[in-house]
Amino acid sequence: MSFRMTLQWLMFAWANLGRNRRRTLATLTLTAIGVLGIMSTSGFALYTYDSLREFSMREHGHVILHHPLYFTEDEEFPLEYGLSDYRAQQTTLLSDTRVRHVLASIRFNGLITNGNKSTIFLGEGVEPEVFQVRGPATTLVEGRLLSMTPDPMADYEVLLGKQLAHALRAEPGTGLTLMGTTADGLLNAIDVQVRGIVQTGIPEVDSRLVIAHLESAQDFLLTDKVSQIGVYLRDSQQAEPFYRALTDNAQTTTAESIAVTPWHERAMFYNSVRNLYNRIFGVMGTILLLMVGFAIFNTASMSVLERTREIGTLGAMGTQRKEIMTLFLFEAALLGVLGSLLGLLLSGFVSGGLLVFDVQMPPPPGQTEGYPLQVYWSPMIAWISTAIVSGLALLASTAATLRSIHKPITEALNHV
Incomplete structure (x- = not known):
């Protein structure tokens, strides 16, 4: 026609x-x-x-490096399936122009007390740059975020979840004590000072959350390991090809000691x-x-x-x-x-x-x-x-x- x-x-x-x-x-x-x-x-x-x-990408990273058993097996003691030589991994990954940040973190738990009241906490040891990538996922309510370099002569700095701070009647400047099990299975306790109060918007998290410097968490657990390494890229569209390249490289080099997981496999919600x-x-x-x-x-x-x-x-x-x-x-x-x-x-x-x-x-x-x-x-x-x-x-x-x-x-x- x-x-x-x-x-x-x-x-x-x-x-x-x-x-x-x-x-x-x-x-x-x-x-x-x-x-x-x-x-x-x-x-x-x-x-x-x-x-x-x-x-999800802001919370975990576009690609996550971890021990092969970290997400599949329960640890008998903290960081049983942690990564040891993480600094070398960070240096290698940061040489890639597609990478913006490579941030290690530690997940740990124990008891937190103000001397009169104790409660369970879920801790996270982070590098301070993490707040630059998380953005509104972690909102500062009161006080200040963690300093870029912890003062070795002062008490360890921590951030508390809003509900947890309310339960412990804590505010910026309040002194608290963390108690828990080290990587060797021993009991340990450290004194900390509240630097700020944060809110994630999830009440269950805010009622247990304690954020500390990565080095502070390592001192508390008496270890040099980390739980995982989050790789944050400059362009989110590069996440899949970067993951494939990293997986291929891991299979030929360090497949026995490190695993690579894309962000969406940990984004359950x-x-x-x-x-x-x-x-x-x-x-x-x-x-x-x-x-x-x-x-x-x-x-x-x-x-x-x-x-x-x-x-x-x-x-x-x-x-x-x-x-x-x-x-x-x-x-x-x-x-x-x-x-x-x-x-x-x-x-x-x-x-x-x-x-x-x-x-x-x-x-x-x-x-x-x-x-x-x-x-x-x-x-x-x-x-x-x-x-x-x-x-x-x-x-x-x-x-x-x-x-x-x-x-x-x-x-x-x-x-x-």
């Missing part, structure tokens, strides 16, 4: 849609609402995925939310598409029913059935495309409006802090939505038209 003929068919289809403007407008509106719903729900899901992915949202929004999208399909089918059916005598007249004049079918398909395609474009335009206004107006979502389950609502406008989903809606429109029109165009001409001409 030539371009000129296609243009003529489109003009005929446009004129036929204008016969019943109210019905056409209602169908376009319903189609636009369906596309708006698909774009909004998928855009919210994409925003959520990006936020959780960024949070991210994976759970993604799987849940995929199912929820998948069902919602299917329902919206079915709604659009039935709306166009109803419009096409009513149009065919009203124009049965016209179809018979065209047949009596020698018009082929495929040409009559083509006309109805062009009408359906116009409905699908125009309705989709209107829905995409509305979704663009929604996405832009949420960037201008601060709409806050309530705190997610298990957290105390809300977050700003945003909806991404995805070109890929826009193309997919338009293609699916247009395809559904063609299928619906075909199903509605087939029966009428195969009626005998005499029966079609006598239709009332």
